[in-house]
Amino acid sequence: MLDQIPTIKILMILLVLVLYLSSDVEAQLRVDFYRNTCPDAESIIQEEVRKAFFRDRGIAPGLVRMHFHDCFVRGCDASILIKSTPANVAEEDGPPNAGSLRGFEVIESAKDRLEQECRGLVSCADILAYAARDSVVVTGGLGWDVPAGRRDGRISRAEETVDIPAPFDSLDQITQAFAKKTLLQDDMIALLGAHTIGRSHCTSFSDRLYNFSSTNSQDPTLDRRFAALLKRQCPRGPQGTVDPNRDLVVPMDPSSPAMTDVGYYRSVLLNRGLFTSDQTLLTIPRARAQVVQNVQNPLLWMRKFGDAMVNMGKIGVLTGNDGEIRVNCRVING
Numbered sequence: 258m259l260d261q262i263p264t265i266k267i268l269m270i271l272l273v274l275v276l277y278l279s280s281d282v283e284a285q286l287r288v289d290f291y292r293n294t295c296p297d298a299e300s301i302i303q304e305e306v307r308k309a310f311f312r313d314r315g316i317a318p319g320l321v322r323m324h325f326h327d328c329f330v331r332g333c334d335a336s337i338l339i340k341s342t343p344a345n346v347a348e349e350d351g352p353p354n355a356g357s358l359r360g361f362e363v364i365e366s367a368k369d370r371l372e373q374e375c376r377g378l379v380s381c382a383d384i385l386a387y388a389a390r391d392s393v394v395v396t397g398g399l400g401w402d403v404p405a406g407r408r409d410g411r412i413s414r415a416e417e418t419v420d421i422p423a424p425f426d427s428l429d430q431i432t433q434a435f436a437k438k439t440l441l442q443d444d445m446i447a448l449l450g451a452h453t454i455g456r457s458h459c460t461s462f463s464d465r466l467y468n469f470s471s472t473n474s475q476d477p478t479l480d481r482r483f484a485a486l487l488k489r490q491c492p493r494g495p496q497g498t499v500d501p502n503r504d505l506v507v508p509m510d511p512s513s514p515a516m517t518d519v520g521y522y523r524s525v526l527l528n529r530g531l532f533t534s535d536q537t538l539l540t541i542p543r544a545r546a547q548v549v550q551n552v553q554n555p556l557l558w559m560r561k562f563g564d565a566m567v568n569m570g571k572i573g574v575l576t577g578n579d580g581e582i583r584v585n586c587r588v589i590n591g
């Protein structure tokens with residue numbers, strides 16, 4: 258009996274330690290974070306997203322992508338929303354973002370209403386995380402609970418957008434880019450399904466059509482008929498490749514560009530993924546199996562997607578007293 262006392266003591270200490278550590282983790286981000294301080298926050302944001310979406314369907318994909326690009330650079334701290342100044346070129350003008358982000362005005366209109374309703378309380382980083390979820394719902398996807406309590410960063414640098422993977426990357430490269438942000442390959446495969454909505458500029462994949470390698474001008478892994486269609490939509494300019502000044506775009510999932518469904522995975526299986534980074538999912542059996550599973554079980558994919566969005570939304574967040582609650586999402590507080 259007496260021999261057991263130290264063991265019980267050690268177990269008690271361990272239990273207290275586990276409870277302490279887990280409560281600390283939960284104190285970081287919490288579902289229903291604004292329940293007492295700004296109870297209408299989520300519904301205001303949802304309303305703004307819905308209003309904007311019914312004016313312009315491109316808003317939904319724009320906001321989902323914006324949340325991803327925010328989280329991959331300095332964590333989900335709304336640094337992507339900060340405008341460039343004469344003294345600083347901000348993330349929004351970095352190569353993966355310049356001229357291709359959509360939805361800033363939705364975040365701003367939600368923020369304006371929230372500042373009137375509950376001044377200085379709701380961060381721009383949280384608004385973006387909720388708006389991404391609402392964008393998936395408004396396009397027919399399943400929702401998820403968004404843990405919140407993020408605070409806004411004060412730094413935004415164009416050169417740090419190198420952390421965002423590129424459309425010509427291989428499976429190894431994109432897996433590493435996600436691992437660097439603490440996300441598993443499974444999360445990545447689920448998240449890539451976001452390419453079921455929205456559009457791409459022709460310049461993001463035109464090398465696969467005209468300038469692939471020294472031996473093949475066209476990527477041989479790209480379905481030939483699809484390539485022919487893309488070439489009609491993205492014709493060569495005088496420079497021998499797509500003219501960047503024409504701002505040509507194509508839908509990423511032509512059969513249902515404004516529906517969150519498994520059309521993306523179906524396209525990948527048919528070798529009709531738009532980017533090398535999409536098509537590369539077929540290069541290892543484990544990833545291919547997940548693509549097949551997602552096509553066969555859309556509901557399962559939607560759940561995995563929601564879980565992966567929650568994981569992505571936790572990357573490098575500022576909480577507690579770190580960062581600030583920006584008054585204007587496009588400008589750091591003075």
Ligand code: HEM
Binds near residue numbers: 317422448455532
């Ligand atoms: C390997 C990772 C990824 C790469 C290389 C990649 C690349 C791209 C590129 C090149 C575009 C087209 C941009 C343009 O030309 O306008 C795009 C669009 C898009 N991406 Fe990704 N992406 C990746 C992962 C993700 C993830 C994780 C999400 C969200 C969870 C996402 C959501 C979107 C959406 C919704 C669009 C359409 C944007 C619009 O219509 O405005 N992407 N992506």
